[in-house]
Amino acid sequence: MGKIRVYKLAEDLGLESSEVIDILNELGEEVSSHMSTVEDETADLVAEMVNEEAAEDTKTESGDDVIELETSLTVKELAEEMGEEPNSLMQELVGLGIMATINQELDEETIETVLAEYGYEVEFKTEEEEEGTSYNELVQDIDDDPEDIEERAPVVTVMGHVDHGKTTLLDAIRETNVTESEAGGITQHIGAYQVDVDGEKITFLDTPGHEAFTSLRARGAQVTDVAILIIAADDGVMPQTVEAINHAKAADVPIIVAINKVDKHNAQPERVKQELTEYELVPEEWGGNTICVPISALQKQNIDELLEMVILVSEMEELKANHDRPANGVVVEAELDKGRGPVATVLIKNGTLKIGDPIVAGLSYGTVKALVNDQGERVKKAGPAMPVGVLGFNSVPQSGDLLQVLEDEREVRKLAERRQDEKRQEDLSQKKTVTLDDLYDQIQEGEIKDLNIIIKGDVQGSVEAIKEALLQLSTDEVQVNVVHSGVGAVREADIMLATASNAIVIGFNVRPDDNARQAAEKEQVDIRTYRVIYKAIEDIRAAMEGMLEPDYKEIVLGRADVRDTFSVPKVGTIAGIYVTDGKVNRNANARLLRDNVVIFEGDIASLKRFEDDVREVDEGYECGLGLENFNDIKVGDTIEIYDYKEIKRTL
């Protein structure tokens, strides 16, 4: 996810930087100057707000006798708009032959008729105008009182190469045991936990550690204030360590290095520090400003010091938030719980989330029914930097979605529905790429081979992680398409979609139900189930390597000078050559060069030493060589002998 500078955003929106800063501050974003950066998603939000404000302004300019209304209203809402009592409106409706209850929705025609009775004309709002109030109302309520601004807990992400000890460290910090219960030992769910260090709170975001989960980690960095980079002292800086460094740098997040496993006999903490300097992370003791703490996560050594450093670094960051305003936050994990319905783990960025708050996150909306803290206890509210399980969404939001609190349930529904519409439009316009016809065309053209995949999983976080990782496997030759992904068992509908789009189905921690199994057998759809994300990705990678055309690389076997030419009747020109380099192989290809210009490329017709046909002639020897269908050989030409070697492709 990208970022944009405030002045650029202002320019795009045709506003002054100060106006944009005001809006951002109202949204709880701490921006100080026109050079500050905001995430793209926040920028979109600002644009959304600005547009809607404009729509709102046009509305108020409407004439007196004309009432501007939405296309569908209940009797009560219409009465409110007209400044009438609902009862009198209901009586009026009865007069028109319409028996309506107070909460009954009225259609356009009825609204028009009844308003005409009252002497009004009605103008129905376009969809855009209808949305006008959503964020305005949110913003109107927010007026940050400086007294309400308080310090908040830092949000910390532990990043590092696989097996360098992330889980063990988080475990040591929480003093619980997570590593052993995980399938395959890889952290697969994003959780967030808050710990208490001498009265100071730290929020830990537990992001998966394998390179494949790049995108989730990148998202993690968006809410992260401090990154702990864990590096095993017996292994050093590895590819995912470098990735983690890059993510933290891109997100402008300070890095604290935890050099782990110093209890091991082959630990080389100094080497790790040396390696770090290559990535502009110079340890403090070497005159740089990177804090490095040697630890043993397993033996719980020096963990306190590491946490102290976290507190120290976050104090310098001056993390602030306003507890006394409607909340916003980020969905870090979401799943469908059998008993409780959609449950989203939300990290509150600013404000306080309370039971009863109308909420929207991505395409999902609802009213907060219950809040559960990281200990599994019910709580009434959640403040800044607190991770909390939110119950009450109508559907499962996606991890990474921004949570917003709006005025009422109607506002959140409207916003979510509008986003759903937009998504539908987007899906429709993209559908072309996954229809059977198109797939067929692409394969016929031989240009693209498509690997279509459907992903079902137990939690949204894993599904997203697999999806992102698989999409990244795409190459010029094989395009990976995730035609569908979602939370829940593999069902018959998934198999039907797989049949139609020639896709394979991946089930992560979920199994196909009976109908799906039967359908898959009948339609010969490949369902693969996994319990470890890494394994799923490896399998697909291998399958893709099988699909790829083998790659050939040219190798020059030898070179020879043409020293003489003979014209042989019925055969053509034979060159008397001297092998200067390597060897000449009868079955290889030949290239005739004249002043380094390729004159001919093709097969060798004959290779003779004296009168005998030979298969090979080595460097330093002379021989006679004929080229297939080519006679224009001259003394002084060079013959290059080359072959092709099959290269095993890696993606």
Ligand SMILES: Nc1nc2c(ncn2[C@@H]2O[C@H](COP(=O)(O)OP(=O)(O)OP(=O)(O)O)[C@@H](O)[C@H]2O)c(=O)[nH]1
């Ligand atoms: N000796 C020693 N072993 C450790 C230490 N920390 C972790 N380990 C071991 O290293 C292995 C990997 O640790 P994890 O915590 O699972 O590593 P991770 O980075 O979370 O790995 P993923 O969750 O798979 O990404 C386990 O066998 C741990 O017991 C340590 O300080 N000392």
